[in-house]
Amino acid sequence: MTNMVLEFKRAAFKWPDGPELKNINLKVGKGDFILITGPSGSGKSTLLRLASRLEEPSAGIILFNGIPITEINPEMLRRKVAFIQQTPTVTDGSVKDNLLLPYSFAVNRKSQVPDDKDIRENLKKLRLDINPDKDASSLSVGQRQRLCILRSLLLKPAVLLMDEPTSALDPESRLLVEKMSEEVNLEGTAILMVSHSEYRPSVPYRKITVKDGRITEERQ
Amino acid sequence: MNGAIEISTGNLAIGLIFIVIAGIMSVIHGLKLEKDLTIGTIRSIAQLTAMGYLLKIIFSMESAVFVIILFAVMTFFAAEIIKGRVKKQNVPYFLPTLFSVQITFFLITYIVTALIVEAKPWWTPQYFIPIGGMIAGNSMSALAISLDRLFSDFKAKRALVEMKLCLGASPAEASSEIFKDALKAGMIPSINGMMGAGLVSIPGMMTGQILAGSDPTEAVKYQIVVMLMLVASTAIASFIVLKLVGGRCFGKGGNLLV
Structure with missing residues (x-):
């Protein structure tokens, strides 16, 4: 398929004393929205970590745009296959400092750095009505999570890997993050979201379940 | 100035009193450090003596x-x-x-x-x-x-x-x-x-x-x-x-x- 952005081919992984993934085959097309469910400790997060090379598979390969990810510079891969952690992590400094953090890394130096106007517009778009100079550590968990998502989105990734992004959020913040994910998906970004909740996206989506180290696709 | 006053072997043995004091403390308070104190004392005496002789040889050989x-x-x-x-x-x-x-x-x-x-x-x-x-x-x-x-x-x-x-x-x-x-x-x-x-x-x-x-x-x-x-x-x-x-x-x- 020409529009395949991410593909797992017989990928396997084993934690020393944790879950195991066996013979994972998964195709993610451009603009796909894939919801990943399954029991705790079944390896859902590991699946996402493998795609961003935070872990290396013990067997099989993972392709990004048809190229094995082991042949892509890890820094370059990660700005294209963005990973959103379960617990939003911000650095010391303001909201603006956090949004500009990626541009201090060598791989992003040639990217266009968002100016104050861009930052304000993007914050507004995500309904984050906060002063960019506000201390990021003073934000609520929900605001921090949206800030983290925006920080990755500014790098225009092709795939967004979201590891239970709403698990620590209150219902209102959860809805905002879910809506935001759907809007991003409608703009063409493929999304793989691990979710424990009863979330049903309003955009077309596929649902896969990770159980006993294998995945099954429930609905297309 | 003259060199250091030499310590005779007998006088050096008086230094063991310090270990005995520490040993008594260990026994009184049940610290169970007697074995470590004994091994530590023997090791430090043996290692330093060996080092002393070794240095003496190496200093004299200038190799x-x-x-x-x-x-x-x-x-x-x-x-x-x-x-x-x-x-x-x-x-x-x-x-x-x-x-x-x-x-x-x-x-x-x-x-x-x-x-x-x-x-x-x-x-x-x-x-x-x-x-x-x-x-x-x-x-x-x-x-x-x-x-x-x-x-x-x-x-x-x-x-x-x-x-x-x-x-x-x-x-x-x-x-x-x-x-x-x-x-x-x-x-x-x-x-x-x-x-x-x-x-x-x-x-x-x-x-x-x-x-x-x-x-x-x-x-x-x-x-x-x-x-x-x-x-x-x-x-x-x-x-x-x-x-x-x-x-x-x-x-x-x-x-x-x-």
């Missing part, structure tokens, strides 16, 4: 080969001791530690013996071995502190490091703060040592020279050199080991292994 052998043995044991002090990790760090101690020992000791003391030849055992020993000993503490800090910070700040990696940071960029903190932790004790020197304590080398009958103002010069070289050696040793081990904490995919 560069023996100096190099002693240098290799001292640095190997320094690296072994560091391995024992730092909690077991799944990242190998023995060889980087050994390399770091050897480079620091050699470089700093050479500068001190050849350029400051102007010993001829520069490897004169009487200068090269004790000065190198002080560098190895202090580097050992600095390296243990730095490595321990590096590993514990990687574990405690894993989410922060991975967040930066996910935004395109290289392993070096993602761990730069941890690297700085670990380097600082290794250097601080030797800097604090400079602050307290002459106010809180008469440092070791100066004490030894004064006891051996040197003019205190001359002993001070040596001590100043020692304090300065220890700051540099802890900085260099920590820097090298953190650069080498820090890189090994990441896999080929820039993934954190600690």
Whole structure:
């Protein structure tokens, strides 16, 4: 398929004393929205970590745009296959400092750095009505999570890997993050979201379940 | 000034009273340290006596080969001791530690013996071995502190490091703060040592020279050199080991292994 952005081919992984993934085959097309469910400790997060090379598979390969990810510079891969952690992590400094953090890394130096106007517009778009100079550590968990998502989105990734992004959020913040994910998906970004909740996206989506180290696709 | 007053073997034995006092304390309070105290006393007497005779032989032979052998043995044991002090990790760090101690020992000791003391030849055992020993000993503490800090910070700040990696940071960029903190932790004790020197304590080398009958103002010069070289050696040793081990904490995919 020409529009395949991410593909797992017989990928396997084993934690020393944790879950195991066996013979994972998964195709993610451009603009796909894939919801990943399954029991705790079944390896859902590991699946996402493998795609961003935070872990290396013990067997099989993972392709990004048809190229094995082991042949892509890890820094370059990660700005294209963005990973959103379960617990939003911000650095010391303001909201603006956090949004500009990626541009201090060598791989992003040639990217266009968002100016104050861009930052304000993007914050507004995500309904984050906060002063960019506000201390990021003073934000609520929900605001921090949206800030983290925006920080990755500014790098225009092709795939967004979201590891239970709403698990620590209150219902209102959860809805905002879910809506935001759907809007991003409608703009063409493929999304793989691990979710424990009863979330049903309003955009077309596929649902896969990770159980006993294998995945099954429930609905297309 | 005359040399130090000689201590007879009989008088040296009186020193054992100190161990007996510590042993009585252990028995009274049930500390169960009697065995360690006995082994420690025997080991320190045996090791220091052996070292004394070995140095006497090496000093009299004036052979560069023996100096190099002693240098290799001292640095190997320094690296072994560091391995024992730092909690077991799944990242190998023995060889980087050994390399770091050897480079620091050699470089700093050479500068001190050849350029400051102007010993001829520069490897004169009487200068090269004790000065190198002080560098190895202090580097050992600095390296243990730095490595321990590096590993514990990687574990405690894993989410922060991975967040930066996910935004395109290289392993070096993602761990730069941890690297700085670990380097600082290794250097601080030797800097604090400079602050307290002459106010809180008469440092070791100066004490030894004064006891051996040197003019205190001359002993001070040596001590100043020692304090300065220890700051540099802890900085260099920590820097090298953190650069080498820090890189090994990441896999080929820039993934954190600690």
